[in-house]
Amino acid sequence: MAIINNAKREINAKIVYYGHEGAGKGTSLHYLYERIKPSLRGELKTLPASGGSLLFFDFCPFEQPVFGGYRIRFHIYTLPGRVVNPAAWKMTLKGADGVVLVADAAEAATAGRQSVERLRDYLASYGMSLNDMPAVLQVNKADRAEAANAEATAALLEVEHLTACLSTALNGEGVLETFSALSRQIMERVGEEHTLHAEPAPLPPSSVAAPQVVPPPSHEPPARSDSPVDAPPAQSPPPPATAEEETAAPLPPETESLVDLQVTLADEAVPLADGSVRIPLAISLHGQTRRLVLTVAIGPDTDVP
Known part of the structure; x- marks a missing residue:
């Protein structure tokens, strides 16, 4: 589930590019990063992760708020190349709000099928499934495979319920379209799960106005009708205090x-x-x-x- 940061008025959603070695997930991430306006993106970072490397960055796709005064920020992750330790994938997939499943069009029947089976296992360990979360299939290297067909590849991988897109990550063809398809699914899910009002969230009372100090009740008798005209009008005394209120020390x-x-x-x-x-x-x-x-x-x- 996407995390709402009310302090920054942001919705944070995690996206993971998943795929077998050589599928093109790292290349897709680099192309996506280069196509984003620098003012909207964070730094592209690489960190060691369980014998491999983790590639990630974050960005806001819109300069203006989209959900009732809240901006959405996507955090994009992948493990490029060969991943030796399954724990690295499990760690990366934890808390994911969406997955881009990248498969080599020419190796879908072999490496692609094995990759999808492992992905199902990783997600199941967190109580998640490709059937109930935003996910798209990116059939990469379409230029190298004869008669590449996105729908046929999805059926071969037994993920025919996913939106499938052909791509050539080396020149960027289809990469943005794939990401756009997933981001729309995530934003629809956020709109369904979270109630974000169109008006800005109310400020705490201390930020709206200074606390008003109520003067203590006066024990003087009420002013007579023949009091001078410049005397302050009489006020009705407040209701009697309870025993707890009488003994409790007043708070600042x-x-x-x-x-x-x-x-x-x-x-x-x-x-x-x-x-x-x-x-x-x-x-x-x-x-x-x-x-x-x-x-x-x-x-x-x-x-x-």
């Missing part, structure tokens, strides 16, 4: 506004491949609950000499 205004603040762990923390950890939190204040994701980088302190 800034403490009173946070008396019902609750911060809880909304879901399991998710370790990321770059060494950081995403911690989903639920914050309740004044009867309203918001979710945010705290990203904590874990590593050596570079500021210490």
Whole structure:
């Protein structure tokens, strides 16, 4: 499920390019990165991962918010080349909101079928399935295979329910179309799962206005009708305080506004491949609950000499 960051007003969705060795997943990711406007994308990074390497970057496809004042940010991952340790794929696929299944058009009957079987196993370990999550099939190297057919390849791989696209990643043909098909599915799923109002989320009371200080009730008798005209009008006394209110010490205004603040762990923390950890939190204040994701980088302190 995509994670909503209310602090940044962003929806974060994870996409994984999956495929067998030589299918073209790394080449597709590089082409996609080069085609994105630099101001909308993050840095393309490569990190070691269980005997292989992890390639990833993030970007916002729209400069303006699309979901009621929220922007969507895609985090794109892949493991290029041959992946020796299955744990690397399992780690990368954890928490995925969408998958681009890349298959070599000429090797779909052999390496492609084995790759799909392993993908099903990896997803099943997290209670996920290709049948109930956004996913597309990218039939790559269509220029090298005679009479390449996307639908026929999907049937051969037993994923005929997926949207299938032909591509040639070396020149980028079909790469953007494949990603667009998947991103539309993810955005539709986000719209179904999350209720994001068109208006901006309300600010906490302390940000809207300073707390009003109510003067203590006056024990003076109400003003008589013949009081001077410049005397302040009489006010009705507040209802009598309960025993608990009489004995409790008054809270400062800034403490009173946070008396019902609750911060809880909304879901399991998710370790990321770059060494950081995403911690989903639920914050309740004044009867309203918001979710945010705290990203904590874990590593050596570079500021210490």
